[in-house]
Amino acid sequence: MRVLLDHPNPFLLAHGGFQIQIQQTGAALKQAGLEVDYLRWWDEAQRGDVIHYFGRPPVAYVAAAQRKGIKVVLAQLLTGLGSRPRWLLPFQRAVTRLGRRVLPSMISAIFGWDAFRLVDACVANTAWEGRLMEYIFGAPHKKVHLVPNGVEEVFLNSPVAPRGQWLVCAATITERKRVLPLAQAAARAQTPLWVIGKPYAERDPYFQQFVRFVRENAPLLRYEGAVGDRAVLARVYREARGFVLLSTMETRSLAAEEAGACGCPLLLSDLPWARSVFGEKAWYCPAGPSVKRKAAVLRRFYDAAPGIEPPPKPMTWLEVGRTLAAIYRGLSR
Numbered sequence: 258m259r260v261l262l263d264h265p266n267p268f269l270l271a272h273g274g275f276q277i278q279i280q281q282t283g284a285a286l287k288q289a290g291l292e293v294d295y296l297r298w299w300d301e302a303q304r305g306d307v308i309h310y311f312g313r314p315p316v317a318y319v320a321a322a323q324r325k326g327i328k329v330v331l332a333q334l335l336t337g338l339g340s341r342p343r344w345l346l347p348f349q350r351a352v353t354r355l356g357r358r359v360l361p362s363m364i365s366a367i368f369g370w371d372a373f374r375l376v377d378a379c380v381a382n383t384a385w386e387g388r389l390m391e392y393i394f395g396a397p398h399k400k401v402h403l404v405p406n407g408v409e410e411v412f413l414n415s416p417v418a419p420r421g422q423w424l425v426c427a428a429t430i431t432e433r434k435r436v437l438p439l440a441q442a443a444a445r446a447q448t449p450l451w452v453i454g455k456p457y458a459e460r461d462p463y464f465q466q467f468v469r470f471v472r473e474n475a476p477l478l479r480y481e482g483a484v485g486d487r488a489v490l491a492r493v494y495r496e497a498r499g500f501v502l503l504s505t506m507e508t509r510s511l512a513a514e515e516a517g518a519c520g521c522p523l524l525l526s527d528l529p530w531a532r533s534v535f536g537e538k539a540w541y542c543p544a545g546p547s548v549k550r551k552a553a554v555l556r557r558f559y560d561a562a563p564g565i566e567p568p569p570k571p572m573t574w575l576e577v578g579r580t581l582a583a584i585y586r587g588l589s590r
Contacts, residue, residue, distance in 0.1 A: 258585060260286055261305035261327075263296040265312050274511035275334060278406055279311050285407060285578025291585070307585045309380075313369040319376055328588045330581075331372060332380040334508035335389050340528050340544075350393050370394055377588045380404050380581070382509040385533040402584050405534070406511050407574030412518040415491040423451040423479070424559060425497040425521075427490070427512040430456040430464045434504045435526075437467045442503075442551035444474045448559040450501070451479040453493070494519035499562040502526065503542055503551060509534060514571045522565035524558045538568040 262283050268276050286293045297303050307328045310318075319329050338349070353370055365371070373379055373394035379401045381387035387403050390396040424443070428434040436452055443450035452471070456464035471480045484490045494500065500516035501524045509530055517523055517535070525531040527541035540561075542554040558565075572580075 258307065258582075258589075259292040259294070259305045260307045260309055260585065261294055261296040261303070263308055263310045263312075263314075275311070277511055281407060281409065281574045282309070282577065282581070285574040286581060287578075288575050289578035289582045291578075291582055307588065309581070310376075313372050314376070315369055316366050316371050316375060319372055323375075323377075328377040328585070330378045330380060330584070330588075331376040334382065335386050336506045336508045338389055338393065339383075339386055339508055339530055340506040343529075346389075346393065353393055376400070378402055378584055380584070382406060383530050383533040385529045386508065404577060404580050404584070405572055406509055406514060407577035408511075408514050408518045408571045409487060409574060411487045412491045412494070412515045413570060413573060415488075415495050415519050417520070418492065418495040420498050420563065421496045422449045423497055424448055424499050424501050424524075424555070424562075425451050425453060425493060425516070426501045426503075427453040427484075427516070428502060428504065430454050430467055431461070432463050433506055434502070437463065437470060438546065438548050438551060439501060439503050439555075440467065440470055440474070440478055441548045442555050444470075444477060445548060445552035446556040446559070447477065448555050449477055449479070449498075451493075451497075453480075453482075453484050453490070455483040490515070491519055494521045497521050499524060499558060499565070501555070501558070503544070504528075505544060507531070513539075517568040518571055520567040522558075522562045522567060524555070535568050538566065540565065 264279055283293045305327055307330060308322055309330045309332060311332050313333045322329050356365055357370060373390055373396035379390050379396050381390055381401055381403050382405060384403055387401045390401050391398055426439055428436055430436055440450060471478045494516045499522040500513060502510055502513055503526045507528060507530050513523055513525060523539040525539050525541055526544040528544055540558050542551055
């Protein structure tokens with residue numbers, strides 16, 4: 258079986274956990290014994306049995322693939338939708354249903370709502386995301402499959418090390434990840450914080466503001482960019498006092514799972530994805546804008562971290578690859 262991976266946005270324009278997820282999924286599928294390639298839009302001779310589309314494919318794309326006998330698997334991160342208050346979801350569902358009925362097909366096709374019903378399978382990272390695919394977009398229950406992210410062996414098998422003083426946040430330096438309010442809360446709470454990551458662009462005003470604040474509050478705050486060596490990053494997590502991610506929107510944080518695989522206590526924004534993945538095995542902070550409230554929670558977490566039980570071990574990428582392979586094979590029956 259030959260699987261083609263496709264995604265609408267070039268990696269050179271944006272980086273982050275989704276890029277790692279796509280690359281690791283491809284490697285895992287190869288380990289599981291499948292032929293894997295990235296879809297080459299210019300190559301009319303390319304062949305495949307399944308397209309695994311990371312995103313929401315256009316309806317016309319799905320129809321064209323299926324006419325050629327190619328199965329289409331949708332794997333969209335419902336980041337914004339999955340982070341909205343629950344009371345808003347019935348309204349979004351009603352708007353989506355109304356749009357399907359009253360909008361011309363040419364207009365409704367732009368939103369790609371029907372892709373969830375027309376594809377051969379939908380892959381959800383969390384149970385919450387799977388519910389949204391069914392509830393909001395009408396994906397048939399039998400087509401929705403829960404497949405979590407995997408974690409690399411370098412994190413799962415990292416050697417135990419003494420915990421140090423630093424809370425660690427690994428995230429893209431962008432407003433959605435709330436790294437600046439986190440740094441402000443850490444300064445207020447007097448908790449050492451090490452932020453790891455890079456911006457989408459060095460000239461980004463938010464990034465520049467973040468860097469200035471860190472410099473003004475050194476050595477309590479620390480920022481040295483990204484850590485490219487995965488073994489080094491695993492060691493950072495092993496030696497960290499705790500891992501913190503207070504983003505406003507998230508689907509499933511790969512960084513949080515990598516830190517958790519290293520036995521790191523977790524403090525996360527109180528969003529549905531986090532509760533769905535970690536349950537009572539993490540600490541939670543309200544997702545609102547109050548730095549004062551964040552500082553209070555951060556201080557309590559810092560003090561309690563040495564006694565917090567780490568989350569359970571996540572799946573390996575090989576297990577993810579085997580799970581996806583089984584889904585693909587089921588489509589051909």
